[in-house]
Amino acid sequence: MMHSKSIGLLLRIMVAIVVTACNNDIFVDYVPGDDVYIELDGDGGEETIAFSRKDLKGFGPYDLLTSKNVTCYDKSGNVIAGDSPVSQIARINVTSASSMLDVFVGNDKLTFKSTEHSSPHGLEWHFNFELDYGYAFENVFVTVLPGRSMELKSVDYDFPIEVDKNFLVRTTTYHIDNRGQSSYRMEISPYLNKPAYRRVRTRDAWADGLTVKMQVPQCVDGQWGMSDPLQINIDETSYYPRPDSDSRVQVDVPADSKVDVNVSVYYVTAEISGDMTFVMPVSGRENVTRFSCSVSEPVNYKITVSDGK
Numbered sequence: 001m002m003h004s005k006s007i008g009l010l011l012r013i014m015v016a017i018v019v020t021a022c023n024n025d026i027f028v029d030y031v032p033g034d035d036v037y038i039e040l041d042g043d044g045g046e047e048t049i050a051f052s053r054k055d056l057k058g059f060g061p062y063d064l065l066t067s068k069n070v071t072c073y074d075k076s077g078n079v080i081a082g083d084s085p086v087s088q089i090a091r092i093n094v095t096s097a098s099s100m101l102d103v104f105v106g107n108d109k110l111t112f113k114s115t116e117h118s119s120p121h122g123l124e125w126h127f128n129f130e131l132d133y134g135y136a137f138e139n140v141f142v143t144v145l146p147g148r149s150m151e152l153k154s155v156d157y158d159f160p161i162e163v164d165k166n167f168l169v170r171t172t173t174y175h176i177d178n179r180g181q182s183s184y185r186m187e188i189s190p191y192l193n194k195p196a197y198r199r200v201r202t203r204d205a206w207a208d209g210l211t212v213k214m215q216v217p218q219c220v221d222g223q224w225g226m227s228d229p230l231q232i233n234i235d236e237t238s239y240y241p242r243p244d245s246d247s248r249v250q251v252d253v254p255a256d257s258k259v260d261v262n263v264s265v266y267y268v269t270a271e272i273s274g275d276m277t278f279v280m281p282v283s284g285r286e287n288v289t290r291f292s293c294s295v296s297e298p299v300n301y302k303i304t305v306s307d308g309k
Helices: 004-021
Strands: 036-040 046-050 058-060 070-073 091-095 099-105 109-117 125-132 137-144 151-163 168-178 184-188 196-202 211-214 217-220 223-226 230-233 238-240 249-253 257-279 286-307
Touching: 036 046, 036 109, 109 125, 109 137, 151 211, 151 223, 168 184, 184 257, 217 257, 217 286, 249 257, 249 286
Parallel strands: 036 137
Antiparallel strands: 046 109, 058 125, 070 091, 091 099, 099 109, 125 137, 151 257, 168 257, 184 249, 196 238, 196 286, 211 230, 217 223, 257 286
16 A cells, blocks of 8 residues: 555646646546544544545545444444445444444544543554545544543352362472481461462453452352452452461471471362443443453461471
């Protein structure tokens, strides 16, 4: 694709030469202008630009046309094919789970209006709206700024909680060399650096990074249940200590000995799945996604002492 600025300059020069050389009626193609850059607020931003219908073969957000989220409408509001004649297209709508934008087509004006753009990471949305004149292109580069994030409306759990009966064992070994003539007693914190961890994943990438408040599985006195509502960042592993993570036990090390003190911590993993419903703060549209929540907690430990090397 040739750059529209280069083509426009070349055609202007050619037109100027022809006008200078001849006084007869001259009919020339419309010469596209320079590329246009517009920026829209994510929630309600609007911008209008001028364009020419002369020689226009087609237009649209061509880098998005392979998406099922682009819909064209005629002047009566009826859905029409994306490759319909330019004269029939009155509105182009781009809708995804996190964004909604319309391009309204007038006789000589294009109005870009963003209804909403939700981005949990504060990312802008960029796309190119292209006008095809057959011999040249005019580009409208659109930047949509992030608006308000979608909000969690409800969480529906598929009970019961599924508990994996197989333990995950994490072992730490302390190599002790006691060269003294008497034994000594050492203290060990079995759960030191052995935190519990949880992660909530969703089926749809648009939910990644959203912060929600929800209940998750937890183990209390060997029994699994649901926690109080917690703040969860979707698709992010969260680590947290056991309530007794600073507890200590004593181990005797014999005199004049080398020993290995092995501390094995046993983890149990529980999972629950279900549906999350999010609502867009501007349009009120609802998006539903499947989720799964996995929680692994240290539930027990075992300490053994063996001859060291």
